[in-house]
Amino acid sequence: MRSPPAPRLVRVSTPEEFREPIPGDTADLGSRPPLHDACAPLRELVGVWRGEGEVDYPTIDGPFRFGQQVTVSHDGRPFLRHQARAWLLDAKGAVLRPAAWETGFWRPGTEGRVELLLTHATGLVDLFHGSAQPGRWELETDAVLGTPTAKQVEAARRTYALSEDLLDYAESRAMVGQPMTPHVSARLRRVPSGGRQDTP
Ligand code: HEM
Numbered sequence: 001m002r003s004p005p006a007p008r009l010v011r012v013s014t015p016e017e018f019r020e021p022i023p024g025d026t027a028d029l030g031s032r033p034p035l036h037d038a039c040a041p042l043r044e045l046v047g048v049w050r051g052e053g054e055v056d057y058p059t060i061d062g063p064f065r066f067g068q069q070v071t072v073s074h075d076g077r078p079f080l081r082h083q084a085r086a087w088l089l090d091a092k093g094a095v096l097r098p099a100a101w102e103t104g105f106w107r108p109g110t111e112g113r114v115e116l117l118l119t120h121a122t123g124l125v126d127l128f129h130g131s132a133q134p135g136r137w138e139l140e141t142d143a144v145l146g147t148p149t150a151k152q153v154e155a156a157r158r159t160y161a162l163s164e165d166l167l168d169y170a171e172s173r174a175m176v177g178q179p180m181t182p183h184v185s186a187r188l189r190r191v192p193s194g195g196r197q198d199t200p
Helices: 037-045
Strands: 047-055 064-073 080-089 095-108 113-120 124-133 136-146 153-163 166-175 181-191
Touching: 037 080, 037 095, 037 153, 047 080, 064 095, 064 181, 113 136, 124 153
Parallel strands: none
Antiparallel strands: 047 064, 047 181, 064 080, 080 095, 095 113, 113 124, 124 136, 136 153, 153 166, 166 181
16 A cells, blocks of 8 residues: 655744744734625624623632633634633732633524534533524533533533623533533623734
8 A cells, every 4th residue: 555645844944934824813803804794693793802700600619700801803714713711800800810711613604593612721612503683692502522521511501792892791501510500701891903813
């Protein structure tokens, strides 16, 4: 049997060569490329959002305050990229430590449906589907998968509601033996001029 051809190695040494040879994504609707028409039901989510929320659950010693930044960007194709990092705050608002980190994609569906795939640093993957109405997105999980070391999570519901430049969201989860119960809620504010992300 013939062996596959050896991969051609690309030499990368200067900062210019480290750049990916394709345009990066942008969280700024004013910059190019234009948003794909299929993303119209998700258009208002594109941007950088920063704010504060509260986390609690029957099994934890909460409630706790947290801060969060969410970036929703696109590269002109019919999906959005979603990245969110959170940090715990003390009662006075000082940063205590990093908290939840999730990354994924929003995908427009048909007839006002949307899909959201999220990977969590804690070994969990959510497959959400739901509805998109102007300024409101309601999602629930079709499936939650976990690695062998992840905590047990059965299902989740997440709602985003936009009012002017404020994005409120709330999430409930059925996990660690509890029924569907609120876990986090937050109010995020649009950060002006989101701009281009990782790559040029
Ligand atoms: C802004 C988002 C979130 C914040 C700030 C947050 C914060 C917390 C905190 C502070 C705890 C208590 C334990 C600890 O200190 O780590 C906790 C527990 C937990 N969270 Fe979250 N969380 C967030 C989102 C999520 C998401 C998206 C999931 C699932 C994908 C999740 C699943 C869990 C689980 C399974 C526990 C453990 C409960 C237990 O064992 O009693 N959390 N979370």
